[in-house]
Amino acid sequence: MKIISRMMTVVVLLMSSLAMAAETRRPNVLLIVSDDQGYADAGFQGSKEIPTPHLDRLAKSGVRFTSGYVTHPFCSPTRAGLMTGRYQQRFGHERNPFYDPSDHTEGLPTSETLLPAHLVRAGYATGWIGKWHLGAAPEFAPSKRGFQETFGFIGGGHKFREWKTNAVVEYTVPVERNGVAVEPPEHLTTALGQEAAAFVRRHQSEPWFLYVAFNAPHSPNEPTPERLARFASIADPKRRAYAAQMSLMDDAIGEALGALRESGQAERTLVFFCSDNGGPLGPNGSVNTPLREKKGTVYEGGVRVPFLVAWPGKIAAGGTDDRPVSSIDVFATALAAAGAPMPTDKKYDSVNLLPYLTGEKNGAPHERLFWRNGQLRAVREGRWKLVHLPKQAPELYDLSIDIAETTDLAAKHPAEAARLGAALDAWERELIEPVFAGLGAERPGQPNRKTKKQKQ
Template identity: 40%
Template sequence: MKKIIFLISILLFSHINCVSQEKPNIIFLFADDAGYADFGFHGSKVMKTPNLDQLAKDGVQFTQGYVTDATCGPSRAGLITGKYQQRFGYQEINVPGYMSPNSKFLGDDMGLPLDQKTIADHLKKLGYKNAVYGKWHLGNADRFHPLKRGFDEFYGFRGGARSYFPIKNSKNVHHDNKMERNFGIFEEPKKYVTDALADKVIKFMEKNKDNPFFIYLAFNAVHTPMEAIEEDLKQFPNLKGKRKEVAAMTLALDRACGKVLDKLKELGLDENTIVVFSNDNGGPTDKNASLNLPLSGTKSNHLEGGLRVPYLIKWPKKFKAGTKYNYPVSTFDLLPTFYAAGGGNEEDLEDIDGVNLIPFITGLKEVRPHEDLFWKKEARAVYRHNDWKLIRYADRPAELYDLSKDIIEQNNLAMQYPERVKKMFKKLFEWELTQERPLWMLQQKFEKYDRDRMDQYRTPELVKKEMEKYQIN
């Protein structure tokens, strides 16, 4: 009898282990402030991104991939919760960015509300081991720490930006800029941060190769400060200034991604691992010389160059290589997609805005994942219905574009379609009624800054000139 019970236990354990191995591993490679045009797979002849170009060839490329906000912090809040961040009051500014009048009162208490579940929270229930490396930017206070938001391992920094080189004297450096291992153990890397993060990921994969894992690799590349290693700078002798630096930083980003992808193959995990690459918002051309062409606009504004980002997904076991998907998707779709891939029941996901992209990618569903998408920053807001895009301002008339014919957003059709504008305004107001009161507010002085950026980076003459200058198709 004991032998029978023992054999049954072995068979049961083997079955459970086998089932767990059917769950795909998930790696999310997330860049910071990269330009839409600054990748080979998007047509750049200047940047060197061979590893990400290969990822695009081996997977699915979304030609209309969006983020939930045009700035770092809110964008991350939306993707990690699978919903519009405005619905839980997280909007307007990067936190804890101290750009708000409330900063002196709220300080480190600004962050992702504790009642919001993250991707890691959901995947943990499915048996995943979760790790996050790099930039957190969802709250500095201990209560918002990654290890308290569903992650099992962390190496990175809590804030929004820091040096790419080891900080030698960190006594006077705020803790959100220090590199931290797990909780409260501050350890500066021994090499360039972008490379160090890849090394940490590799160690985690080696340690957890026999169990399903989720890795959120949130690079700070290519966000300011503009810092690159000499060997990478030498690869771009014909470039100067910030453009040379961002090219070198992008090369390092690509190299780090390549190390992770190579390790996947070495461990025999690549066939059943989902790999996603994306970016948190459009590139801030005036800050780091990134380019969003042929899109107009930059980070922090609502033109396509602020909201549309590189977006790749590879899953050899399920998705056909070399596929291009042309309907709009959002980074808040990643949560339900990962959850469904891991064997979760989508009906268990309450109160989210994202959708599971798997049936859309495979062709099981031929309709659009989203007919409606929204963005908002104080009084400024955007509503996209299919290919029509309405931009609302606080201090000037609304704009209307047909993105199927005008991705540069040059031909304002608001005067030609007044009834469409009215209907879209009404829908936008209805969406705003679903939001919570903002937990903090942006100083009004940034309205003019963002608006000026929109105007500066969308003249057709500039777009044409810049595309020719940087050899972009």
């Protein structure tokens, strides 16, 4: 009996220690980014046309930020800010870079340390899946910036199916696993979801950070014929293909989230979802209702995006939050969740959202949010937003009652307009000029203006 009693004591102690280890283990961080998604184009955003059951489930499990923003109305600058926790204009990444593996200037400057590198130092396994768009030269590769496992393409866009690989044409460059080209998958969006799920299952025994950057629903949307047929009721062919591509992406996201649940990791995983900029409308069939304008602009339709944060058991489920937050906040929030120190070597703009999400802090995470795309500038402070376009008088909007930015109040509230204009000027003095030529000034909603001969 004494032997049995001792064995039971050992078992109880072992189970207790395992339970304590599970409770104290640092959380995983899953960051999912869509590409050129319209503000209205998800079930949790009110769409009746495009069902997104997996994203809707994620929204119900966490918080939907109704004033979630990105730092730029184009793809690459937003991603640069996201990975560094800094306004990308601070280090000159204000344009979409060329796809040119021989150009050692066209990419996120190597003077910047990215989020995955910080998390590797904290003992995290790190992975990147999908679209990179932060430079094509070898020194800009995700494997050189802190990602230990990689699967995806280096450029700014890609075909989804039935392509012939061509290393010098951006939308058909090789899809690579850890730097080695793989056979083109049957459908790229589906493959990205499968790779994400495999990463989740592979790293059950250690904390991890996974960045899944879909190129959907950026054009050219190429859904499978079967998925396209589900949306036959949509008359516009671009909108129909877009809706089908969104549906495929939602399923791919569902595969990754399903792997979290099936492997018992859901309650120890902090999940972020956002788009990289507003929808371009006509070019890909997206809808930004009720917002004004589109990708490329600093009106709400260019920079306000679907934005979700979930962490079961830590963040209350099913809530909405109208406080302005930004994609740059992923940086500080992820580091705080991981127990990693926030770097102090430079000026960082990222704010840890966790105390605001748990109720430990009240008020707004940011006093102001800023945007600059060439000569297009804007600042938001609370209810007020100032938009300043070239050769035009500044415009002032009260977003608390005018989310569509229809009524310019600058003449009615000149003091507010002047004060915000001064704040915008002061912020701009902290920035530097773009450090690479990039693709020129991308016209709102249109492909980048080519300043070199290449496929966009």
